[in-house]
Amino acid sequence: MQRSRWIGAGALASVLILTSCTSGAAGVDAKQNPKAPLELWTRTTPGGPGEKGALQLAAAFEKATGYQVKVTAIFDDFETKLQQRAAQKKLPDIVMNDVTQLGTMHSQGLLREIDLGKIKDSKQIIEQGLKSGQSLDGKQYGLPFSAQASALLIRKDWREKLKLDVPRNWDDFAAMATAFTTQDPDGDGKNNTAGLAAPLSTKRGYASWYFSNFLWAAGGDFITEAGKGTYKPAMTTAASVQAMQWFRDLGCKAKAIQPGAVTMDTPPTNETFESGRAGMFVVGPYLLPRFDKSLGKDKYEVVPMPKGPKDATVLAEGGSVYLMAGSDNQAGQDAFAGFAVSVEGQKKGMEGATGYTVQLPVNTAVDISQIRPDPRWKTYAQAYQDSGRYAPSIPNWTPVRQVTADAVNALMADCGLDINAKLGELDKQLADILKEQGIAAS
C-alpha cells in the first residue's frame, strides 16, 4: 500500500515536471520562411485609436509588399508580457514601443541588429532620431518611426485678458505663471487658478520626465557623457542646481504650480489644464485632439518653449520599430521597418484625426504641413528639429529616471529641504546606478 502510494506520487510528479518543461529548445537562428506571417506587438490601448492606426499601417504594408502582419495591441504590463514570450523563446517578430526601452531590451538580448543597408530610405531619417535607436556601442537596434517633442500650451484667453505677451525667456515665463496664479485670469472672483500644470508624482518617473525640459534648457543634466561610452552624475553642477532652484521657486515661492502636483501623474494633470485650473502646460502634441475637444481649440495656443539660461532644449521622445531576435522571417522584418520610415509609410501613419501612429515624421522628405495643415503641428515639428533632445541610450534609463523623479518630487513637496544636500545625495545614487550598469566614468 505504502509503495503504491509512492509510485502514484512519483508518477504525478514526473508528469508535472514534464509538462512544466515543454517550453524550451527554440533556435535563436530560426529557419527562415519569407511567407511566415509577422507578429507585431504595439504598446497602445487595445481597442483604442492607437490600435486602429497600427492596423491601418499594417494593412498598407501588406498591400505594398505582400508580407502578412498580425497586430496585437497591449498596454498594461507590456514589458512583463514580452518577458513571458521571451521565456517561451517565441518573441513577436516586431515590437513598436518607446525609444527609451532600447537599453533594457538590448541588454536582455531580445533585439537583433538592424542593417541600415537593407532599409529603404534610411538616409532620409532625421539624424538625432536615428541616433536614438543606437545602443552605447553605436550599433543600430531600433528604428524610430515617430517623434515628438514638448512645447508650451498657454490659455490664450487668459493671456489676452491680462494683456501679456507670449513668454520669450524664463523671466517672462515665471511672470506669466505668477500672473495666472494671482490675478484671477478666469474672472470668477476666486483664487482658484495656477500658472503651470505639472505632473510631479514619482509614478513612472513623471517628475523627472517633466523637469528635464527645464533642466536641459538651463544647461544642466542628469548624467553627462564622459567619453568612451561612460557617464558621470551631473545633478550638482551649477547649471543643474540653478534649474532646480528656479523650478522650485516657481512652486514654493510663487505658488504657481497647481496644488497637489506632487501626487499627480498625467491624467489628473491633464484635467487640471482642461478644467481651467492652470494656464500653462508643457506637453507633447498627442494631447491636442483631447484638449481641442474638452477645452476648445480657440481657448489655448501652442508656442515653443521660451529660452532658458542656455537655450530652449526640450525633451524629445518617440516610438521605435524593434526587430526581435529569433524571427523566422527576417526579410519581412526588414521590409516592415523600411516601410514604417518610408515616405509612404510615414504619410499613412499620420492619417486620421486621432488614430495616428506617427506624431512627427522622422523622414526628412515628409513635410508635416502638407499632411497636417494645422500650424500647431509645425510648431511641434520645429521644436523637435531645433531643440529636441532624447534621453541617452544607456543600458537601463528607468532607474535614473526613478531616482531623479524621487529627488525632484521631494524638493517640490518639502520646501524646507536643503537643495544642495538633496542633490548631492542624488548624485551619489546616480553614481551607484552608473556603476551597476558598468558605464561609470572612473
Add this chain to the structure above:
Amino acid sequence: MSLDQAEPAARAAAGSAPREPALRGGGTAGRRGRSRRSGRWWTPWLFLAPALLLFLYFKFIPMASALTMSFQDVQPYLGNRWVGTENYATVLQSHGFREAAWHTVVLAVGETVGAMSLGFALALLMEGQSRRLGFVRSAAFLPVVVPLAVVAELWRIMYHPTGDGMLNSVLGLVGAGPSGFINDPDTSMASIMLTGIWRGAPYDMMIFLAGLTSVDRGLYEAAKVDGASRWQRVWYVTVPGLRSVFSILFILAAIRGLRVFTEVFLLTNGGPNGSTEVVMTLIYKLGLEQNRLGVGAAGAVLLFVATLILTIIVQLLRRRESK
C-alpha cells in the same frame, strides 16, 4: 465515484424486491468497505484533484519558480543566470528600504488598530435584528465592495489641498487647515492610513457582527443583574467572548497591512519625498518598473517570509493562551 459504488444504490433505488437486495447490498458494501478503505487510498485525492491541480498550476508552481527566480538574474531569452543572494542584497541594501519597512509597519499597525476599533464600534452599534439595521449594515459595508481604484480617486478629490477642497472646507468650519493631506510629507502617511481604515473597518465590522451572535445572551443579563454598567458589559463580556474573532482579524489585517500596495500606489506612489514609500511600492519600482524580475521575486519572497513569521508568532501566542 466508480461504477461498482453506484450500483447498489441504483438497485435500491430501482425498488425491485426491496428487502432482499437491500440486505444483500448492505452486506457487500460492508465487506467491500473495508477493502475500499485499505485499497483505494486515492479516492479522496481524486475528489480533491480538480482543486489541487488548479492550485498546483496557478499557485504552487509559480511560487516555486518565484523562489528560483529570486536567486537568478532573469533574462528569459539569453537564459537565466544564477547570482546567489545578489537580488536579496539589492533589495535589502536599496536606498530607502529601511524607511519603507518602517513605513509598512507603521501603516500596518495604524490601519489594523484603526480598522479594528472602528469596526468593533460599528458592530456594537449595528447589532440586532431590525430590518432597518440590515439596510444600514449594507450601506456601511459599501466601501469594501467598491474597487480600490475608485476609492483612491474619491479620496484624492476629498484630499484636495486647497481651502476649497472637500475635507479642507470641513476643516475650515472649525477654524483649522487647510491641510496638504497626501501632498504634504508630514500628513501624507496619516491620510493614507485614514483611507485604509475607512476601507477596512466595514470588513472587520461584518466579522465582528458574526462573532457577536455567538456571545451568550445570558451572560449579558447576568452581568446586568450583577450591576455592571454598559461599558463594563462590553469590556468584561463582549470582548472576552470575541477573543478568537480578534485573533483571526488581527492575522488577516496584519497580512493585509504588510502587503499594502494599491492605495499607496494610486494616491502617492511613495511620495511626497518618500514619506509613504512602503515595501511593496519599493519592490514594484525595483523589480517591475526596472524590468528586473529576479529582484522583484526576491522582494516578494522576503515579504512572504515576514508574513509567515508573523502568522506563526500569532498562532504560538494563541496556543499558549488557550493552554
